[in-house]
Structure formats: structure tokens, C-alpha cells
Amino acid sequence: MLAMLNKKETELLELFSEEAIQKRIREIAEEINAVFPKDEELVVIAVLAGSILFASDLIKRLHMPIQFEFVRLSSYGHDQKSCGNVKPVDLTLPGLEGKNVLIVEDIVDTGITANFMIDYIKMQHKPEKIKFAALLDKCCARQKHVDIDFRGFEIDDKFVVGYGLDYMGYFRNLPYIGYFPQ
Numbered sequence: 660m661l662a663m664l665n666k667k668e669t670e671l672l673e674l675f676s677e678e679a680i681q682k683r684i685r686e687i688a689e690e691i692n693a694v695f696p697k698d699e700e701l702v703v704i705a706v707l708a709g710s711i712l713f714a715s716d717l718i719k720r721l722h723m724p725i726q727f728e729f730v731r732l733s734s735y736g737h738d739q740k741s742c743g744n745v746k747p748v749d750l751t752l753p754g755l756e757g758k759n760v761l762i763v764e765d766i767v768d769t770g771i772t773a774n775f776m777i778d779y780i781k782m783q784h785k786p787e788k789i790k791f792a793a794l795l796d797k798c799c800a801r802q803k804h805v806d807i808d809f810r811g812f813e814i815d816d817k818f819v820v821g822y823g824l825d826y827m828g829y830f831r832n833l834p835y836i837g838y839f840p841q
Contacts, residue, residue, distance in 0.1 A: 670839055670840065671820070671821075671830075671833075671837035671838065671839060672837055672838055672839075672840055673835050673836075673837050674814065674817065674819060674835075674836045674837055674838050675812060675822075675835060675836040676835050677822075677834040677835050680794075680811070680822055680834075680835070680836065681716065683811050683812065684713070684716050684717055684720065684811070685720060687717065687792060687809045687810075687811060688717055688720030688721055689720075690809055691717075691721060691761065691790075691792070691809060692720075692721060692722050692723075694790065694808075695721075695723055695759055695761075695788075695790075696723065697722045697723050698723070699723060699724075699759055700723065700724045700725075700726060700758060700759065701721065701723045701724070701725055701726070701759045701760075701761055702725075702726045702728060702753075702755055702758050702759065702760045702761070702786075703717075703718055703721075703725055703726070703727050703728070703760075703761045703763060704728045704729070704730060704760060704761070704762050704763065704776075704780070705727070705728070705729050705730075705763045706729075706730055706731075706732055706762065706763065706764045706765070706772070706776060707729050707730065707731045707732075708731070708823070708825070708831070709764075709765030709766065709823045709824050709825065709831070710763050710764050710765040710794070710823060711729075711823055712822050712823040712831070713763060713765055713794040713811075713822065713823055714727075714763040717763060717792070726753075728753065730776070732772055732775070732776065754784070755780065755784035755785070755786045756784060756785045756786065757785070757786070757787050758786050758787055759786065759787055759788045759789075759790075760780060760784075760786040760788070760789045760790070761789075761790050761791075761792060762776055762777065762780065762789070762790070762791045762792070763792045763793075764776070764791070764792070764793045764794075765793070765794050765795065765823050765824055766793060766794065766795040766796075766797060766819070766824060767793045767795070767796050767797065767798075767801075767805050767807060768797040768800040768801070769800055769801060769802040769803065770801050770802055770803035770804060770805040771802060771803055773791065773793070773803075773805040773807075774803045774804075774805060777789065777791060777805075790808040790809065791805070791806065791807055791808050791809070792807070792808065792809035792810075792811075793807050793809070793810055793811065794811035794812070794822075794823075795811060795812055795813075795814050795819065795824075795836070796810050796811075796812070796813045796814070797813075797814050797815070797816065798813060799815055799816050800816060817838040817839075818838060818839055819836050819837065819838045820833065820836070820837055820838070820839075821833030821834070821835050821836045821837050822834065822835060822836050824836065
């Protein structure tokens with residue numbers, strides 16, 4: 660298994676460099692800072708595990724008080740495409756009623772997971788304001804419309820890894836985002 664993964668890593672092509680990712684995160688943070696008041700708490704909900712690096716780097720650049728929370732959902736399993744079903748693994752959250760909420764996701768492709776998360780927060784927690792940030796938007800794979808308020812990069816139909824995104828649990832630690840050539 661390790662030999663196969665090492666071979667795969669040598670086949671990776673860089674899509675977005677570490678520098679490009681950090682530059683775009685700074686720009687997204689500026690957009691968020693312009694939308695949410697500096698004197699009001701913002702609850703940032705990172706969808707684990709893929710968004711952890713993006714969310715972590717993003718919140719460092721936000722100017723308002725941040726409450727950082729996490730949920731775990733699954734829609735990929737060990738495949739390179741979403742299975743189309745959202746499996747809630749852990750949706751434990753504090754009360755969010757009347758609060759400003761920012762959901763942070765690594766990638767939106769079919770839109771099924773993003774819609775599930777947005778609908779769940781709206782119906783179960785009734786926040787004051789809810790916004791959605793995604794580092795990557797694979798709109799060519801969209802099955803359900805998603806309002807992405809803060810978008811990092813739009814990508815075409817590539818299976819990407821790195822900077823939190825994985826293949827079978829590996830490659831999350833890469834500082835860049837790469838893809839496997841077809």
C-alpha cells in the first residue's frame with residue numbers, strides 16, 4: 660500500500676501552489692471581514708477532516724471574536740467521486756440560535772453535502788446569519804445548487820489532494836493542491 664501511495668505522489672501535478680492558496684485565503688478573509696461586524700461573535704464551523712487546514716489559516720485572518728467548531732460528515736468513502744449520500748458522523752454543536760455562522764468546506768462538487776450542512780444548521784439551530792465558504796468549487800459536478808458566499812478557486816473535473824484534501828486518508832499534509840493526471 661505504501662509503495663502504491665508513494666508512486667501516486669510522484670504522479671501528482673500541482674494545481675495551486677502554497678503561495679497561491681495563502682494569497683487567496685487572505686483575500687477571502689478580507690471579504691468575510693467586510694461582511695461580518697468586528698464586534699459580533701462569529702461561529703466558524705469546519706467540516707472535518709478536509710477543511711481543517713483551510714479553516715485554520717482562514718480564522719487567523721478574521722478580525723471578529725471567533726468560536727471555532729467542527730462537524731464530521733462523509734460522502735466519499737474510499738472513492739474518487741462523491742457517493743451521493745451524506746453520512747453524518749458527528750454533528751455535535753453548541754446552540755447557534757441568533758448567532759452569525761460561517762460554514763467552511765474544503766470542496767463543493769455535487770453540492771449534496773453543502774446543502775445538507777446549510778439546511779441542517781438553518782433548521783436545527785436558527786442562526787441570525789449563515790454564510791458558506793469553500794476553498795474549491797467543482798461546479799462542473801454540481802447536482803444541487805449551492806450559494807457559495809466565499810469561494811477560493813473554481814476547478815474542473817479533477818480529483819484533487821493536498822492542503823487537507825485526501826485520497827484514502829493520505830496526502831492531506833501537502834502544502835499545495837495537486838491532482839492525478841488521467
